[in-house]
Amino acid sequence: MFNVLIASLPYLLKGAQVTLWLSLVVVSLGTLLGIGLGILAAIGNIFLRTLITTYIFALRGVPVLIVMFLGYYACPALGFRVNAYIAVGAAQIIYIGAFVAEIMRSAIASVPPGQVAAARSLGMRRFTVLRQVVLPQAARIAVPPILNNSLTAIKQTSYASIVGVWELTYAAREIVERTLAAFQIFLGVMAIYFLICYPLSLAARWSERHLLVNH
Amino acid sequence: MDYAAQTAHLLIREFPQLIAGFLVTIGVASAAIPLALILGLLLVVPRMAKSSAIAGAAIAYIELMRNTPLLAQIYLIYFGLPLLGLYPSEFTCGVAGIALQHAAFMAETYRGGIESISPQQWEAARAIGMRKLKVLRLVILPQAIVRILGPLGNQMIILIKDTSLVSAIGVMELTMTAKMAIERSAASAEIFVAIGAFYLILTTFVGAVVRLAEHYAAESN
Numbered sequence: 403m404f405n406v407l408i409a410s411l412p413y414l415l416k417g418a419q420v421t422l423w424l425s426l427v428v429v430s431l432g433t434l435l436g437i438g439l440g441i442l443a444a445i446g447n448i449f450l451r452t453l454i455t456t457y458i459f460a461l462r463g464v465p466v467l468i469v470m471f472l473g474y475y476a477c478p479a480l481g482f483r484v485n486a487y488i489a490v491g492a493a494q495i496i497y498i499g500a501f502v503a504e505i506m507r508s509a510i511a512s513v514p515p516g517q518v519a520a521a522r523s524l525g526m527r528r529f530t531v532l533r534q535v536v537l538p539q540a541a542r543i544a545v546p547p548i549l550n551n552s553l554t555a556i557k558q559t560s561y562a563s564i565v566g567v568w569e570l571t572y573a574a575r576e577i578v579e580r581t582l583a584a585f586q587i588f589l590g591v592m593a594i595y596f597l598i599c600y601p602l603s604l605a606a607r608w609s610e611r612h613l614l615v616n617h
Numbered sequence: 618m619d620y621a622a623q624t625a626h627l628l629i630r631e632f633p634q635l636i637a638g639f640l641v642t643i644g645v646a647s648a649a650i651p652l653a654l655i656l657g658l659l660l661v662v663p664r665m666a667k668s669s670a671i672a673g674a675a676i677a678y679i680e681l682m683r684n685t686p687l688l689a690q691i692y693l694i695y696f697g698l699p700l701l702g703l704y705p706s707e708f709t710c711g712v713a714g715i716a717l718q719h720a721a722f723m724a725e726t727y728r729g730g731i732e733s734i735s736p737q738q739w740e741a742a743r744a745i746g747m748r749k750l751k752v753l754r755l756v757i758l759p760q761a762i763v764r765i766l767g768p769l770g771n772q773m774i775i776l777i778k779d780t781s782l783v784s785a786i787g788v789m790e791l792t793m794t795a796k797m798a799i800e801r802s803a804a805s806a807e808i809f810v811a812i813g814a815f816y817l818i819l820t821t822f823v824g825a826v827v828r829l830a831e832h833y834a835a836e837s838n
Contacts, residue, residue, distance in 0.1 A: 475809065
């Protein structure tokens with residue numbers, strides 16, 4: 403019964419490779435973007451803060467699929483002739499950047515302001531306070547949700563197949579259209595996603611237990 | 618015609634279809650949300666069972682749902698069920714797929730709330746002779762749900778955004794309507810920005826309702 407899955411496994415694994423690359427790029431760049439914007443939103447002037455919170459609000463409230471379509475259609479309309487991977491990847495980076503920015507912003511906001519005042523009164527520069535007092539504490543709070551967000555981002559790379567980007571889920575649909583073996587193929591695909599996602603899921607849970615300890 | 622007038626003209630022309638799609642999106646969400654809430658509750662009972670076989674089965678289901686993409690799950694249902702001789706509509710498949718995944722997330726949220734209630738309340742209620750399910754229903758859940766209103770609400774907002782995925786199996790909801798509108802007209806980015814605004818209004822509204830509910834719950838405590 404699962405012969406068809408075994409026969410299509412090489413093709414699916416090629417798709418999984420694309421999914422892994424897409425995930426790696428999207429998660430790392432999106433997280434970096436979000437951390438940067440989150441810090442700016444916490445320490446920047448009112449103009450910068452408003453700009454970033456608007457970005458966070460707008461992106462977090464819409465489905466990632468819409469942002470992917472927007473990237474896919476808007477890039478050519480704006481005159482950028484890029485391939486679908488770059489358009490959809492960029493859309494996803496901008497999307498998960500908003501989530502990470504919000505995680506980072508609220509983590510920084512949760513550090514008691516008294517600590518900043520105390521460090522400043524000791525004569526530390528603003529940047530030193532941020533680096534040595536605020537960020538180490540904020541990071542403990544931000545790491546677990548950032549890991550969970552990465553997990554969501556990896557699963558969301560499958561939505562790129564709807565826009566027409568070839569990766570694991572797209573490859574699976576191609577095989578199902580040819581063989582009609584929907585159960586075997588999609589269960590196999592879910593198993594592949596599970597193998598990619600579960601370690602990260604465990605890491606997220608581990609970090610929740612070990613970083614979010616009340617001192 | 619300049620760009621603004623052209624865009625306005627386009628959006629006005631497509632507006633009735635977009636509203637129709639928006640209503641279907643609301644329909645998918647309002648079918649899937651209660652289903653996910655109830656299934657999650659049904660799932661949390663075996664998840665917290667003493668028997669490791671029962672708890673293990675619930676954990677396996679929850680972890681599988683949480684660690685695989687919703688799109689793959691929807692495809693499994695939509696393309697798989699006809700092979701078993703079942704032909705549910707696209708709408709049913711989409712709602713089922715969304716509810717089955719979100720139930721797993723809801724179950725974990727419920728569990729967090731239930732575990733936050735002091736075990737002494739369990740013991741006290743058991744000591745006066747209440748059965749386990751009755752303790753859960755009458756003592757634990759009413760308190761737990763108040764505590765997890767925020768996370769449950771966030772999960773509902775994620776669910777609403779996930780309804781866009783049912784466009785992949787051909788449900789004529791908001792995202793699908795937008796795709797069709799783009800195929801009819803040359804404009805594309807404009808339509809997706811408009812659609813984004815529709816989703817933003819919906820998720821912001823639900824977010825506000827959730828915060829209001831949290832506020833009232835905190836006050837009545």
